[in-house]
Amino acid sequence: MSIYWHLPILIIVVSIVYSATRFDNWSMIFREAFRWGLRMSLFLFGIGFALYALSSLV
C-alpha cells in the first residue's frame, strides 16, 4: 500500500485541531477546518505533481 493513503488522517486531524484552537463556535471551526484541509491538500498535491513532473520529464 502506498504511504500516501495514510495522508487523509493527518490532514483531517491537523485541520480540525488547529481550527478548534482558533474558535469556540462550531460553524466557524468547521469552516476554518475545511479551508485549511483544502489548502493543505492543494499544497501537497502541488508538491506531488511538481515532483512527478520533474521525475518524468528530466
Place this chain on the structure above:
Amino acid sequence: MPPTAVNSGPTPIPPVKLDFLAGLLSYLIPGLGQIKQGRVAKGLVFFVALYALFFYGWNLGQRKNVFLIDARDGSSPLARFGNDLYHRPHFVGQFFIGIAAWPAIWQYINFDEKKDEGPALGRMMRAPSSDEINRLQREESKTWDLGWVYTVIAGVLNILVIYDAIAGPAFREVMVKDESTPSPKKETATI
C-alpha cells in the same frame, strides 16, 4: 503575559483569565482541560483526534518509534539526558502528547542493555537496538519514519490544545450589548 482582547466597540472585552490547571490537564490527556472547563464537545474532539493521530503513527511504526535512546554519553546525568535528547529530538515533540508518551520515559530511566525488557511495561516504548531500527527503516517501506512524524505532529498539536485550555481560543466571541438594537450581538475579538 495574559493576552489582551481588542474591541472596536464601546464595551471592552473582559481580559482572559488564565487557567493553568486546565493547561496541565490538557497536557496529561489531550482535551481534559477543556472538559474540565465545560467545553466538553471540544475536549472530546481534541482527545479523539490527537490520540487517533498519535496511536495511528505509533502503529505505523510497528509500535517502535516512540522512545528515548540511552546513548550513555555525558559526564553528569543532566549532560547525559541532554545528549540523549540530542540523539532523539523526535521525543521532544512526542513528549507533549502527555501520559501516552510516559512509558518511553519509564523505559529510559530503567534502561538496562543486558535485558530484553524493561520492568513492568515489557518492551512497550523501549528503545530498539540499532540493528532493529535499521531493519525497520529498510523493510517497512517508509511507514516507520512516517509513523514517528505523525506522533511528533500529534504532540506538537497538543501544545496548541494546552494553550487553548490556558487562555481560550485565539478568536474569542463575546456578547456585546449594542445601544441601537434591543438584543445583544456577538463580536469576535482577536488576541
